[in-house]
Amino acid sequence: MPKEFITERQGLNMMVLFIIGSTLVVGVTDAAKQDSWLSVILAIIMALPMLMLYARIVHLFPGQDIFMVIHRVFGRIVGKVLSLFFVWYAFHLGVLVIRNFSEFLSEISLTETPQYLIQLVVVILGVWMVKGSIEVLGRWTSFVFNIVLVIIIGICLMAFTETNFANFTPMLYGGFRPVIDGAYSIFSFPLAETIIFTAVLSFLKPGANSYKVYNRGLWIGGGILLAITLGNIGVLGYPFLSTQYYPSYITVSLIDLGTFFRRFEILVAVVFLLCGLVKVSICLFCTANGLAKIFNTHDYRVLLAPVALLNVSLALFIYPSMQAMFEWVNVYRYYAIPFQILLPLLIWICAEAKLRLSKTGAIEKD
Amino acid sequence: MYKGFSEENNWTESLQQNEALLRELFKNDDTIIYRHFENQFNSDLKFAAIFSSGIVNNEIINENIILPIVANNIRLTDKVKLIDVLKNQIIISNDITKTRELDNIIQAILNGNTVLLHDGASEALIINSKDWPTRVISEPENEKGSLGPREGFTESLLINLAMVKRKLKTHELKFKFRVLGSRSQTKICICYIEGLANEAILAELETRLDKIHLDGILDANYIVEFIKDAPLSLFKTVGNTERPDVVAGKLLEGRIALILDGTPVAITLPYLFVEYFQTNDDYYNSFFIASITRIIRLFSFILTISAPAVFLALTAFHQEIIPEPLLLSISLSRQRVPFPTIIEALILGLVFESMREAGVRASSNIGTSLSIVGALILGQAAVDAHFFSAPMLIIVGFTVVAGLMFPKLSGASMILRLILLFFAALMGIYGYIFALSGLFIHLFQIRSFGVPYMSPLNSLNFQDLKDTIIRAPWWYMEYRPKFIGALNRIRQSNGDRKLEKKLR
Amino acid sequence: MILIMTLVYGLFLLLDFIPIYRGKNRKITWLYLSLFILSYSMTVLIGFGVNLPSPAPLIKSxxxxLGIF
Amino acid sequence: MRKNYAKFLFLPLIMIFLISGCWNYREIEGLAIVAGIAVDRGIHHKYLATMEIIGFKPGQESEIESKLVSGEGDSILEAIRNSYNISGQMGYFNHTRALIISQDVAKMGILPITDLLFRSPLIRVSLAILISKEKTAGEVLAARSLNQPIKSFQICEAFAVQQKALSKTAEIKVFEAVNAMGGEGTDLFLPTVGVISNQGQPTMELSGMAVFQQDKLVGLLDGEESKYVLFIRNKVQEGILLENMDREANATLISFKILKNQTWIKPVLAKGKPGVKIAVKTTVDIWELDSPLNYDSEQDRKMLKSQAEKELQANILRIVRKVQQNYGTDIFGFGSQFRSQMPELWKEIKPEWRDYFTQLKVAVKAEVEIQKSGMAIKSLKVED
Structure with missing residues (x-):
């Protein structure tokens, strides 16, 4: 099989869509109430060093994904165990995204359609996409990216006309603690979820810069999150915002352009669909890729279908209800610590040490 | 081929025997004429001209073959054989070969050449006397343009090549001949411009052509289905055109053309998705108008495949999106309509498609009355009788009209429309988006001779978009498309008309 | 649900698995099949209304x- | 082979469609589109819900007509569902524009109703909530509407007219109501709708507002009073301002057309006691003058201006007093101003805000800017 490549731009687009994927509709945490936009900014700043660390891991071993890196750094046995951790994380993330997806659709519109059907369709599209290689995913993403960007910019501009600036005051009414609390939530979901990309960016074209992808992806994706959060607070205001599971959807439903052009909320759903598809595909890709590496097979594609079906099966019963799903967001921030912070840190330190110690195997640095 | 007959020993020096052999081969074919004649000065010199009537030029045979042989006083010397004398001194023809291969002789006769035998020679002369009946060069019906050259390909390969040659007078323009089809013996010609066409694509094309084993090739599509990528796809990964100017344009972009004998259609490859939306008229019109019409075409394509699906999704799933006045009027018009919307869409789609097909097949006089009966009477009556609702009729009617803009896509758009409709009926607008995503995944997956099918569209950067969604001015298109003409990217100098200068 | 799921699984088996099976790589075949059967059995159990233990509460507990939450 | 078989994955999807049919598929003509809901006290049960459904008169040229269906139940949802039993159609609430609540129900509390509204994905949060001035809310929906066959849509059009021409009441959407009820330092007011006689036939009319404490109705304000509430809430966009000019004992009535209005509320702390300063700046045109006076001299104009300002100040102050004394609920949102501008103070006074509010010192400063006097140079004079 010829080596597949994605361009820097495609990688960037993937990352942006990945970041705004589910957060777009689920909304960022409301711990900080009308200051949650501050949380977003803080979260971006918090995530910056972490994401640079991820980029460093990618950069140290060009052309090798995280599983290969782990394998190389920790040896066979330990490497496999650690890889398994990552595979589980990617898999679990995929399950969560799929479940979010189907919950959202079945809540807003397809109330009677069984959720497993929605999940199946999503997963089949994901399998189809990744089966065509990561290149197809990259091309598709950068095509969709433009559409998504246009929709989001349009929505934000329209939301601006409905904004009530009194909703933002007073700033820091509840103190600084909730802001930090909220910032950490946003850090773990979705910003640091980009750890997944350590398995994707190894497909970057030689010469492309992984730092650039991470850096720009964070700023653009975070910027979009910020714009959406600002729009939600400005249009809806507290306390109504805190009563809603899907604030962006409600926000957009309030936008009117004249008497005829109204009810743009379907656009939010469309954007979510597109971003969610990208996110699911990336998770599928990572899971299958990791599994293939653990079992020493070269073609991850053959494993896509069973992994996807397993995703659906788990998504069916992972939460008993929607409330449980949203409650779990609070657990998730702690659950994700080892995958998002501890393991990458460990890998990075060991990798640097290994490279320093064995000059022979070192990769030339630029 | 004909192995049983081409045994060496069957061909003798005796005219009678040879003729008998040919008569045996062409048994029951009364179009083959065996014309015997002698030299008027030496009646021992007996000749026979064998040709297939109808595809030969009688004048050539009479004036240039029979007349010189009969009228000239042929002097024979020992040194020179009679057949060489004939070839070099007597017969007036620009294309004359000597052969003793039975295969060649048979082919020559079938191709409209004249075979001259003479008693006492074990060789025959093949004299070019082809005169196939050809159609006059006319404007192609299916690819009309309001501006630009009016000529279209005919069924004759050489005339077609001549038309291409006239447009590109360069020695770099190469024509490679090949014969395909064991029975039809169709000549095909691979045209390309050396230095522009990608060698790898050329090699790939040759290997694919090598793999074809068909007995008859009557149209370009026979080959297309063999050589195209993604053979199960709805989309064409190999283009076709009836216009020499289009072929010349594609050759200049570094593409390769395949011209077949017997069909007025040339194949161009690689073929990309955007080419559906480029017409030759675009390049002859002002670039503003061309860009606008191209954008309209693109939108029409999206509309033609998705209008019924979106309408169905909105009216059957997402009534909340429809503004109240529209909702009420749609609802009003659907009162007492017996069919569900999806069935309505399917039936109406079928009706319109059959009407379109009837319009293609029927003679042109009936066509107008067909449209009157179909569109006016049927449509009006169906709405009045509360058989179908007026909005659905409008949507489907518009869909079909918009579909007429893409004769090359009509089949694909019909099927796509159906698939999207099914998904819209399953999950509303979300199903539609899913199906559309699937469509794009498919489009991004396929390639045409190694070139990604959606090539310039997948990275929407301006350099590559000059000739896709819009048609940039000629002086601004300095480069060839990157993905094809990578060998020699600079198309032209900008004619001293930089955009920056223009804008000043 | 079980009907539709079975159909989908069947089609996956038909279209996806057979080429892999023909590929004669036993490791992949076994891996594929085990994942496949695992997910199918979960689906069937859910279809019959069995309450499978979800990993989410476990992780939560x-x-x-650990006392952070 | 592997490259191309993936597209067969479309097949299972089509098959799913074939065996499963469509779940959410509902034909547009089968929908009973509910345009408005009226909630009353029921006779046998707690609630009586009356729904206005858009129906179609059969005939060659079908027409839209409004149909009323009602049902009773102990919860609103039950009442609505019970009415399906009568109409034989499931209601479709996505285009519901208005919810009219009777005073009885509003006195019991509207929380269950708003909860239903913002919980349901089917009902839009831009739905307008109104209180009926009549005995029951159903009466309003039973009244005639002039322009629109659908009465609830007429109400919404009337809101647009209010905003442009009258400013006697304002539309409150569900999310605004939730924010007002649940937000700190503001209380809810809702527009009221009544029935008046127009050409001898009962017709609905929009004017005035209902004042709430938490989610319970405590009183009604008439149209004129609500206009000044809107002045304080900075919700006046256009409208008319009637001023009684007491000039030289000649009672003169002047109609000003409001072009633009801006209100600032500034919370202050005077002598340890919280107070509020309201500054109103209004730009007006003279549109109707019922006296021969012309106000064309500089001095006259100044006087007119100061008179108008005084009158406006007095009116605003009067309504503030009335609400403070009679209802004690902060429909002006003074508390929220404290919260956003003096958050530290607000944290202290928040628990006893109701007491503070009733004794709040309010100072009003109005500025009226008279721009034009229409096309007339002077008023008409009637010669003897």
Whole structure:
């Protein structure tokens, strides 16, 4: 099989869509109430060093994904165990995204359609996409990216006309603690979820810069999150915002352009669909890729279908209800610590040490 | 081929025997004429001209073959054989070969050449006397343009090549001949411009052509289905055109053309998705108008495949999106309509498609009355009788009209429309988006001779978009498309008309 | 649900698995099949209304027991 | 082979469609589109819900007509569902524009109703909530509407007219109501709708507002009073301002057309006691003058201006007093101003805000800017 490549731009687009994927509709945490936009900014700043660390891991071993890196750094046995951790994380993330997806659709519109059907369709599209290689995913993403960007910019501009600036005051009414609390939530979901990309960016074209992808992806994706959060607070205001599971959807439903052009909320759903598809595909890709590496097979594609079906099966019963799903967001921030912070840190330190110690195997640095 | 007959020993020096052999081969074919004649000065010199009537030029045979042989006083010397004398001194023809291969002789006769035998020679002369009946060069019906050259390909390969040659007078323009089809013996010609066409694509094309084993090739599509990528796809990964100017344009972009004998259609490859939306008229019109019409075409394509699906999704799933006045009027018009919307869409789609097909097949006089009966009477009556609702009729009617803009896509758009409709009926607008995503995944997956099918569209950067969604001015298109003409990217100098200068 | 799921699984088996099976790579075949059967059996159990233990509460209880939450 | 078989994955999807049919598929003509809901006290049960459904008169040229269906139940949802039993159609609430609540129900509390509204994905949060001035809310929906066959849509059009021409009441959407009820330092007011006689036939009319404490109705304000509430809430966009000019004992009535209005509320702390300063700046045109006076001299104009300002100040102050004394609920949102501008103070006074509010010192400063006097140079004079 010829080596597949994605361009820097495609990688960037993937990352942006990945970041705004589910957060777009689920909304960022409301711990900080009308200051949650501050949380977003803080979260971006918090995530910056972490994401640079991820980029460093990618950069140290060009052309090798995280599983290969782990394998190389920790040896066979330990490497496999650690890889398994990552595979589980990617898999679990995929399950969560799929479940979010189907919950959202079945809540807003397809109330009677069984959720497993929605999940199946999503997963089949994901399998189809990744089966065509990561290149197809990259091309598709950068095509969709433009559409998504246009929709989001349009929505934000329209939301601006409905904004009530009194909703933002007073700033820091509840103190600084909730802001930090909220910032950490946003850090773990979705910003640091980009750890997944350590398995994707190894497909970057030689010469492309992984730092650039991470850096720009964070700023653009975070910027979009910020714009959406600002729009939600400005249009809806507290306390109504805190009563809603899907604030962006409600926000957009309030936008009117004249008497005829109204009810743009379907656009939010469309954007979510597109971003969610990208996110699911990336998770599928990572899971299958990791599994293939653990079992020493070269073609991850053959494993896509069973992994996807397993995703659906788990998504069916992972939460008993929607409330449980949203409650779990609070657990998730702690659950994700080892995958998002501890393991990458460990890998990075060991990798640097290994490279320093064995000059022979070192990769030339630029 | 004909192995049983081409045994060496069957061909003798005796005219009678040879003729008998040919008569045996062409048994029951009364179009083959065996014309015997002698030299008027030496009646021992007996000749026979064998040709297939109808595809030969009688004048050539009479004036240039029979007349010189009969009228000239042929002097024979020992040194020179009679057949060489004939070839070099007597017969007036620009294309004359000597052969003793039975295969060649048979082919020559079938191709409209004249075979001259003479008693006492074990060789025959093949004299070019082809005169196939050809159609006059006319404007192609299916690819009309309001501006630009009016000529279209005919069924004759050489005339077609001549038309291409006239447009590109360069020695770099190469024509490679090949014969395909064991029975039809169709000549095909691979045209390309050396230095522009990608060698790898050329090699790939040759290997694919090598793999074809068909007995008859009557149209370009026979080959297309063999050589195209993604053979199960709805989309064409190999283009076709009836216009020499289009072929010349594609050759200049570094593409390769395949011209077949017997069909007025040339194949161009690689073929990309955007080419559906480029017409030759675009390049002859002002670039503003061309860009606008191209954008309209693109939108029409999206509309033609998705209008019924979106309408169905909105009216059957997402009534909340429809503004109240529209909702009420749609609802009003659907009162007492017996069919569900999806069935309505399917039936109406079928009706319109059959009407379109009837319009293609029927003679042109009936066509107008067909449209009157179909569109006016049927449509009006169906709405009045509360058989179908007026909005659905409008949507489907518009869909079909918009579909007429893409004769090359009509089949694909019909099927796509159906698939999207099914998904819209399953999950509303979300199903539609899913199906559309699937469509794009498919489009991004396929390639045409190694070139990604959606090539310039997948990275929407301006350099590559000059000739896709819009048609940039000629002086601004300095480069060839990157993905094809990578060998020699600079198309032209900008004619001293930089955009920056223009804008000043 | 079970009907539709079975159909989908069947089609996956038909279209996806057969080429892999023909590929004669036993390791992949076994891996594929085991994942496949695992997910199918889960689906069937859910279809019959069996309450499968979800990993989510388990993870939650682990985190709670660590005392952070 | 592997490259191309993936597209067969479309097949299972089509098959799913074939065996499963469509779940959410509902034909547009089968929908009973509910345009408005009226909630009353029921006779046998707690609630009586009356729904206005858009129906179609059969005939060659079908027409839209409004149909009323009602049902009773102990919860609103039950009442609505019970009415399906009568109409034989499931209601479709996505285009519901208005919810009219009777005073009885509003006195019991509207929380269950708003909860239903913002919980349901089917009902839009831009739905307008109104209180009926009549005995029951159903009466309003039973009244005639002039322009629109659908009465609830007429109400919404009337809101647009209010905003442009009258400013006697304002539309409150569900999310605004939730924010007002649940937000700190503001209380809810809702527009009221009544029935008046127009050409001898009962017709609905929009004017005035209902004042709430938490989610319970405590009183009604008439149209004129609500206009000044809107002045304070900075919700006046256009409208008319009637001023009684007491000039030289000649009672003169002047109609000003409001072009633009801006209100600032500034919370202050005077002598340890919280107070509020309201500054109103209004730009007006003279549109109707019922006296021969012309106000064309500089001095006259100044006087007119100061008179108008005084009158406006007095009116605003009067309504503030009335609400403070009679209802004690902060429909002006003074508390929220404290919260956003003096958050530290607000944290202290928040628990006893109701007491503070009733004794709040309010100072009003109005500025009226008279721009034009229409096309007339002077008023008409009637010669003897």
């Amino acid at each position: 682990i985190i709670t027991s």
